[in-house]
Amino acid sequence: MLTISNNVQLADWEIEMSAIRAQGAGGQNVNKVSSAVHLRFDINRSSLPEFYKERLLKLSDHRITKEGVIIIKAQQFRTLEKNREDALERLRELIISATVEVKSRRATRPTLGSKRRRMDKKTQRGSTKSLRGKVSF
Template identity: 55%
Template sequence: MINISNRVELQENEIEWQFIRASGAGGQHVNKVSTAAQLIFDIRSSSLPEYYQQRLLNKADHRITKSGKIIIKCQESRSQDANRQAALAQFIALVASVAQTPKKRIPTRATKGSQTRRLETKKQRGATKAMRQFKL
């Protein structure tokens, strides 16, 4: 059980793991061990609520594919376990950012100064508009 936020929990079997070779510069004697961890999560077939699925699919992020999968590759460390934990932390942060409900803005009253400024700009716009009309 992976706890994303206080409202969202995911089963561990919903995340698919692949261990692949780390990309980058390499030579003859490079270690051929698969150390990079790749996390694959299918948004549409997950147990996430529909609201969170839609918010994830609409989110502009390079880790979310058009087919509705989240793919996170992590190769920060030489250890598979450390890379897996780092990829999982990135995944949790991504889903948690969608799971947060935006705060409602508290409407405020206009101050006397802001009202007078608004009226002044309105008058200035009206004056410039009138000048443009009579310009021939």
């Protein structure tokens, strides 16, 4: 059972996990032990509320396929248990990040004082640079 918030939870049958062999260096163990986790979560089949489903499907994330399946590959740790926990935590973070409202930016204008200070700094910097030139006698 994966808890997303106080009233939203995912059952174990909704999350499909399989053990695969991890990539990269790992010595003799890398070819024998399946320590990486491949997590698949179908958004449309899940018991998530419609609000969560809509927001997840609108996300432009490379982990979400066109069919609405989230695929997470966890192979950061050496043990299968830690990789399983990591995959579940990353799924939880992805679902939570889809629900966060992004505040829209309002356009503002710089104040008159800030414009003056900027221009004063530019002229001061220019005069400093002009004094660095060659000295003629």
